[in-house]
Amino acid sequence: MTRLNEEQLVALFHEPRTAYSFTDEPVTDEQLHRIQELTFYGPSAFNSQPLRITWIKSPEAREHLISYLVDSNKPKAESAPMIALLSADHGWVEKADTFNPRSAEFIKGYYADENLAKPTADLNAHVQAGYFITAIRALGLDAGPMTGADFEGLKKEFLAGTNEQPFLVVNIGHGLPAGYDRPVRFGHEDVTRSV
Secondary structure (H helix, E strand, O other): OOOOOHHHHHHHHHOOOOOOOEOOOOOOHHHHHHHHHHHOOOOOHHHOOOEEEEEEOOHHHHHHHHHOEOHHHHHHHHHOOEEEEEEEEOOHHHHHHHHOOOOHHHHHHHOOOHHHHHHHHHHHHHHHHHHHHHHHHHOOOEEEEEOOEOHHHHHHHHOOOOOEEEEEEEEEEOEOOOOOOOOOOOOHHHHOOOO
16 A cells, blocks of 8 residues: 555656746745755654755845856746755754754764765755655646756855855746656666666
8 A cells, every 4th residue: 555546646756847947826935834844854864954945035146046057057047936056064963962862972973074974964965855856746836956057156155154065956836848758767677676
C-alpha cells in the first residue's frame, strides 16, 4: 500500500515539467511558508537542515539577481512571479544544540574541521533542494531550477557577511505549457545494478 495513490503519484512526479515561463498569477506568502515547512520535513544528516532560502520579492532585488544570471536564464526569471535563491549554511554546526541536542557535543567536535563541515552542508542542502522542488509541485505550483548564474556575485550581493554559499536559483509560479515533448528519462535497467 502506498502513501499516495497512483493518480497522486502521477500528479506529483510524472506531470510536472521544469517551468521556463509563467502566468501572471502571484505566489502568496502563505504558499512560501508552506513550501519551507514541507521542505524541512525531509531528512538531512543529523537533522542539520543547512538549506537557507532567500525569497527575491522586491523589484530592486529581482533586477539585481537577474543581472547575475547567464543570458539564456534571464527571460525565465523575468517571467516568474517569485524567485528563490537557495544556499548552504556552512555555519550549520553552530546550531547543533537546536537541531540535534542529543548529538550536539559529537557534532561540534567532529565537524570542527571545516573541511568536513562545508561539504556536509553542501551535500545536505542539495538534498533539501530536491525536497524544495517537490514541495513546490505538491502545492500545485511549478519550479524552474537554474544553475547558470554567477554564484560568487550573488553571495556578495545577497549573502555578504554570512556563512552561506548560494548554489541554486529557483523560479516559482504557475508554469506555462512546454512547447516540446518531455525528454527521455532513463529506465530502471539503464541506471541501476544489483550486487
